[in-house]
Amino acid sequence: MTGGTGLFISFEGIDGSGKSTQARLLAEQLRGDGHEVVLTREPGGSPGAEEIRALVLQGDPDRWSAETELLLFTAARRDHLERTIQPALARGATVICDRFADSTRMYQGLSRGDLRAAVDALHERMIGVEPDLTILIDMDPAAALPRAKARATAEERFEDFGLPLQEKMRAGFLALAAEFPDRFRIIDGNRAPEAVARDVRAALQART
Ligand SMILES: Nc1ncnc2c1ncn2[C@@H]1O[C@H](COP(=O)(O)OP(=O)(O)OP(=O)(O)O)[C@@H](O)[C@H]1O
Ligand SMILES: [Mg+2]
Numbered sequence: 001m002t003g004g005t006g007l008f009i010s011f012e013g014i015d016g017s018g019k020s021t022q023a024r025l026l027a028e029q030l031r032g033d034g035h036e037v038v039l040t041r042e043p044g045g046s047p048g049a050e051e052i053r054a055l056v057l058q059g060d061p062d063r064w065s066a067e068t069e070l071l072l073f074t075a076a077r078r079d080h081l082e083r084t085i086q087p088a089l090a091r092g093a094t095v096i097c098d099r100f101a102d103s104t105r106m107y108q109g110l111s112r113g114d115l116r117a118a119v120d121a122l123h124e125r126m127i128g129v130e131p132d133l134t135i136l137i138d139m140d141p142a143a144a145l146p147r148a149k150a151r152a153t154a155e156e157r158f159e160d161f162g163l164p165l166q167e168k169m170r171a172g173f174l175a176l177a178a179e180f181p182d183r184f185r186i187i188d189g190n191r192a193p194e195a196v197a198r199d200v201r202a203a204l205q206a207r208t
Contacts, residue, residue, distance in 0.1 A: 006036075006089040008129070009204070010100040013137035014169045014175075016148030017189045018196060022137060023098045025197045026204070030094055039086040041098035042076065046083040049076035066112035074122045075105050081127060099129055106172045109164055133207050135200055136177050139189035141166030 009026070013017040020041070027039040036184050039185040056064065056072050064072065077100075101123055109116035141163055177184035185203040189196055 005089070006093045006095060007133070008085065008089060008095045008097070008131045010097045010102065010131040010134045011107075011137065012099060012102045012134055012173060013139070013189060014144050014166050014173065015139055016058050016144035016150075016177070017137040017139050018147070018193065020098050021193055022200055023096050025193065026200055027096050029135055029197070029201060030096075036085065036088075036091075036093040038093050038095045039098075040080070040084055041097065042080060042100055042103065043073055044076065045080040045085070045097070048079040048083070052079075065096035066108060066115055069112075070104070070108045070119060070122065071117060074126055077101065079102070080159060080197055081129060085129075097131065100134075101127060102134060102173070102176055105176060106169050110168065110172050117134065119193070130180070131183060133204065134177075134180070134184045135203060136173055136184055136186045137189035138170065138174065138186050138198065141170055143190055 011023045014020050023039060023041075027037045028208070030037045042049070043056055044050040052072050052075060056069060056076075058138070085095050101119075104123075105116060105119050108195050145163060145166060175195040184208075187196060187199045187203065
């Protein structure tokens with residue numbers, strides 16, 4: 001984690017699997033070790049992208065077509081990359097991102113028709129960056145959904161689709177991990193936060 005280019009870590013997984021919790025715990029741990037850490041999230045992570053976040057996560061679930069939604073997510077990611085992620089990596093900071101392009105591959109690529117090819121084409125053209133390490137927090141949607149619901153915010157677009165979608169997303173994330181084995185590590189999220197965090201830390205240590 002030294003040198004000019006920082007490490008880029010993403011957390012992925014279904015709603016309520018513990019991504020935000022684990023991203024925060026890892027950030028705290030690395031900061032405690034003296035690293036500069038930029039903890040960020042998608043959609044959002046820069047002022048412009050946060051504005052787009054409100055457009056895509058609030059309001060009527062059918063507000064946007066799947067294609068329009070994909071364009072909005074990609075626009076948000078591009079801004080996030082330009083304004084937050086790339087400057088941080090350039091100065092050697094570790095970037096921890098709560099969801100990144102894999103979430104788009106799943107939610108926009110799988111959930112509302114098969115847009116995966118469009119997701120990949122846009123990604124290659126407009127983003128072109130993958131994390132060095134992607135932590136997939138895997139867990140049974142039946143156990144994760146009550147957690148997601150307990151979070152209770154105005155941003156409920158995707159978990160409102162319910163358990164069948166979450167089951168499909170779980171399988172999709174596992175398939176994605178198999179597709180990109182070099183950067184993915186799968187961690188069992190159905191344990192105490194501290195136990196999950198220990199495995200996250202071990203995965204990072206094995207990588208660096
Ligand atoms: N290992 C755990 N055991 C029990 N509860 C947990 C665990 N990890 C997180 N939680 C709780 O479950 C809820 C959801 O966790 P968190 O927000 O980290 O999930 P998430 O994956 O970021 O969800 P979302 O996709 O909806 O943003 C929170 O209330 C959190 O405190
Ligand atoms: Mg979260």
